[in-house]
Amino acid sequence: MTHLPYDPYNRNCPTRKLLDRIGDRWTVLIVGALGEGPQRFGEIARRVDGVSQKMLTQTLRGLERDGLVRRTVFAEMPPRVEYALTPVGQTLREPLRALEDWAREYMADIEGARDVYDDAAVNVA
Template sequence: MSATNTGVPAPLDTTLPSPVPSEEHEHCPVTDILRRIGDKWTVLVIVLLGQRPHRFNELHQGIEAISQRMLTRTLRGLQEDGLVHREVFATVPPSVEYSLTPLGNTLLTPLSALATWAIENQPAIAASRHANSLPGQNS
């Protein structure tokens, strides 16, 4: 079936081999980006930077539970992927500002769609989790 007949977007309509080879899964661009954005802090950092550029300390203070080390690692990973730009200003002491790159900005639309889906479907997901965690239910 084609994507036009099923309503499924083309990349999701691709027929996968069975079983899916682990090598193929490991090198899949979708798997790669989901690893990056699926960590605990990346989406929040991207959303904050999508609002406006931030200095490191603004980000650190704006995300209550993140450590400096984890924020640094998250920002470096996003820079490495070309999603975040780091600009150093020649002040005393030097100040650093982070902003989304044009590529990073393109991630805001699919993240927004995912957020909308999650909010709309959260009650059904919570109900399913509750129903499947009741005593006597098979897992």
């Protein structure tokens, strides 16, 4: 039998929560960083400027659970842990990069639109 059609417009569909995860700010940046190759915890932290250790751990754990990231612990001291995209995780690179590229491309337009909107609000007030 085929599965029910997944539909994020339905509140009970699991794709609804999945969208939350993959559209998440840190997920976009972390997957983007790992797209360049496997990296250690600290390397990702430095690459993704501003991410707290807590959120980095939390996001990586979620991605690992979802089978998008593989976590490898080396029994050394100080500890060494390497993170890498799985084959499924690789398939996320393109849609997320598209989002990143969109943000870069239209940022200026949007800042302009905000100025116009905010000026109009001031004039009315």
